[in-house]
Amino acid sequence: MKIGEVAAQLSVSTDTLRYYEKHGLLMPSRRTEAGYRDYSLSDLKQMRFILRAKDVGFSLTEIKELLAIKLYKHQHSCHEVKSLTIQKRDLVAQRVAELTRFHQSLSVLAEKCCGGEELADNCSILTTLEDIDGLTQ
């Protein structure tokens, strides 16, 4: 398959496919005489793996590690794979916690403000951000 066909089938851009190739995530098996990329079914399968890994939150760097393990499965253990997964999950959990704190603070701020068309001279959001202990109480 040519790059355009793969791109259409998987709903990605040809740029993305070339980008992944450049960064060692997906090398098409063959090239045509004219030098065109020629993707095999196995290449397509690998691209689906990559996209699914992205869907669960892995970065491209992490996916590259997963692919390296997948390629030589018999040289790696379940432990390694699970470690990567758990590490990622915990990192995601940390970020969720941080963003949840943001959300909480923003909610508190929003509730303090009347939101009316009056002038912002005494807006509680602005004064709270000015005050030292505005959000810690």
Add this chain to the structure above:
Amino acid sequence: MKIGEVAAQLSVSTDTLRYYEKHGLLMPSRRTEAGYRDYSLSDLKQMRFILRAKDVGFSLTEIKELLAIKLYKHQHSCHEVKSLTIQKRDLVAQRVAELTRFHQSLSVLAEKCCGGEELADNCSILTTLEDIDGLTQ
């Protein structure tokens, strides 16, 4: 106050202070004869505002908007300020939702894998990422 003193007092780097100045967030009121930045108490107060706004999740661009409103409070309404806050809160909520889906998927993946020292030939994480409907069920 000189830049180093401000930096020490607020636990930021002098680089950060110069960066904020360059990007229009905080201009020190004066310069000394030698060209050194000379921060006033009001400058310090503004820097605290910026840091507190960062703490609740506003980006520097958003903080710049807030500062512009704060500077001319009598030309802006509570509505504007509250809008910015609500928009940000909703955006954060979206991101939390996305990351929570990631977390859920990663947990499902992790639970499927034994995590032992055996070879990864049949690792459920890898096979699930390969399968089409692995995570949708």
Add this chain to the structure above:
DNA sequence: CTTGACCTTAGTGTGTACTCTAAGGTTTAT
């Protein structure tokens, strides 16, 4: 036979929030 739709490479631009560097001037202490 030419038009348009594809394909190639290599390189640059985007946004975020800094961080670091180079090359040099100033201040304070010994």
Add this chain to the structure above:
DNA sequence: ATAAACCTTAGAGTACACACTAAGGTCAAG
């Protein structure tokens, strides 16, 4: 007087995941 510790500027580098561009080669349809 000189060294240490500050300060200045402008500009480059970092991570992430592409998107876009230029300049050109290839191929199918009309």
